[in-house]
Amino acid sequence: MKKIMDLFVLLTLTVFNTAFIFTFEVQKTQNVYVYIVFPAIISGIILSIYSIDIKKSLILSIFIILLSSILLSLFYSLPAFLGIIAEDLVNPFIFLSVKKAVNNVLIMILPLIISTLIASTIISGFME
Amino acid sequence: MTKLSREKIFFIILLIILLLSIYIIYWNIIDYINIYKAISGVDVKVADIKLSELGESYKIYVKILITNPSDLNINFVDIGGHIKLNTIYLGIINFYDKPQVIGKRSFNVTLMGVYEATPDKITIIKKALMEGKFNWEIYGWATFEVKGQRLMVEYRLET
Numbered sequence: 001m002k003k004i005m006d007l008f009v010l011l012t013l014t015v016f017n018t019a020f021i022f023t024f025e026v027q028k029t030q031n032v033y034v035y036i037v038f039p040a041i042i043s044g045i046i047l048s049i050y051s052i053d054i055k056k057s058l059i060l061s062i063f064i065i066l067l068s069s070i071l072l073s074l075f076y077s078l079p080a081f082l083g084i085i086a087e088d089l090v091n092p093f094i095f096l097s098v099k100k101a102v103n104n105v106l107i108m109i110l111p112l113i114i115s116t117l118i119a120s121t122i123i124s125g126f127m128e
Numbered sequence: 129m130t131k132l133s134r135e136k137i138f139f140i141i142l143l144i145i146l147l148l149s150i151y152i153i154y155w156n157i158i159d160y161i162n163i164y165k166a167i168s169g170v171d172v173k174v175a176d177i178k179l180s181e182l183g184e185s186y187k188i189y190v191k192i193l194i195t196n197p198s199d200l201n202i203n204f205v206d207i208g209g210h211i212k213l214n215t216i217y218l219g220i221i222n223f224y225d226k227p228q229v230i231g232k233r234s235f236n237v238t239l240m241g242v243y244e245a246t247p248d249k250i251t252i253i254k255k256a257l258m259e260g261k262f263n264w265e266i267y268g269w270a271t272f273e274v275k276g277q278r279l280m281v282e283y284r285l286e287t
Contacts, residue, residue: 008232011147019149019156026156026163028275050138078157079164086168088284 008052010060013043014067021068021104022075032107040108044115052127054120061116065109072101160277166198167272167279172207172228174266174285175238179253186253190221190241190266192283194229202272203231207281209268211243214256218249220266230272263287 017039024035043064047057076097080090162219176191188211198204209221221241230237245253256262 005135005139009142012149015153016145019152022153022156024161026160026275026277046142051238075153075157075160079161079168082161084161084164084168085279086227090278 001078004050005007006060010067013046013060013064013070017043017064017068017108018071018075021072023071025076025100031126036104036107037111040112044112045119047116048120048123052124054117057116057120061112064104065112066077067104068108069101071099072104073115076101084087093116135218139175143159151229162275163200164197166200167202167277168281169196169198170202170270170279170281171195171197172270172281172283174283177264177266177285177287179262184250186245186250188218188221188243188272190243192223192239192241194227194230194237194239194270197235198232198235199232200272200274201232202230204228205273205278206272207239207268209240209241209266212265212267213252214261214263215265216252218252219243219246221266222278 020035020039020056023029024031029035044054044057044061047060047064048054051057051060077094079085080093080097145232169232172192172194174190175193176189178189178191180187180189190209190211192207192209194204204227207223207226211218211221221243223239223241226239227237264285264287267282269280269282271278273279
């Protein structure tokens with residue numbers, strides 16, 4: 001039961017971050033703070049509320065980063081998989097989409113980890 | 129009892145976040161795919177090739193037509209082209225007066241490209257004129273952009 005809940009939190013926060021970053025990319029909003037930094041901070045806080053243990057929440061946040069980069073590169077390269085793009089452009093397109101996804105996720109790493117650290121320190125202080 | 133209810137509230141909040149995020153992603157995927165469908169639906173074709181002779185200098189004019197049948201305004205980023213005559217490579221076509229935007233449902237936006245023969249290529253054109261054999265091959269890529277998403281469209285003409 002605990003493991004399923006872990007997976008559920010992981011999945012939810014990954015999808016949450018991915019949704020914001022994907023909106024940032026597709027709607028061309030150019031507002032990094034609202035669409036990448038803010039969701040990362042929120043998910044860090046949610047993680048530390050979920051598991052008071054700092055170590056566990058850090059591991060979960062690293063998994064969130066990995067999974068959202070995978071999910072984002074999948075979404076970005078969707079037109080290539082659906083056959084919309086000319087055949088000889090498919091490989092460079094997938095390469096560029098993975099690059100774009102990694103670039104976007106790199107912005108989110110620092111706020112996520114810092115907010116996890118700070119929030120779990122504060123919350124574990126309350127628990128004692 | 130208190131622990132159970134805390135977990136339940138947490139679960140419900142997360143479920144709401146998950147469903148909202150999936151809805152946002154779904155909505156964005158449709159937008160994203162529409163953008164790429166619109167760009168890859170743009171038709172670029174070579175309509176006309178003319179060779180003009182002024183004394184010893186030769187210029188080749190290439191007329192290109194762009195058609196955008198989609199419902200999105202597509203930004204025109206750049207176009208590049210190459211020209212071959214009787215399987216011999218001549219050079220790069222220069223395009224002037226490029227449009228900024230190919231509007232939605234606009235047909236046959238015209239673009240003129242000019243190739244000016246350099247002295248070493250003039251003999252190739254002269255030889256073709258003497259033989260009366262003109263097998264043009266014109267090919268290149270045009271780049272289009274919608275909301276920061278770029279895609280190239282190929283065009284090619286062999287006569």
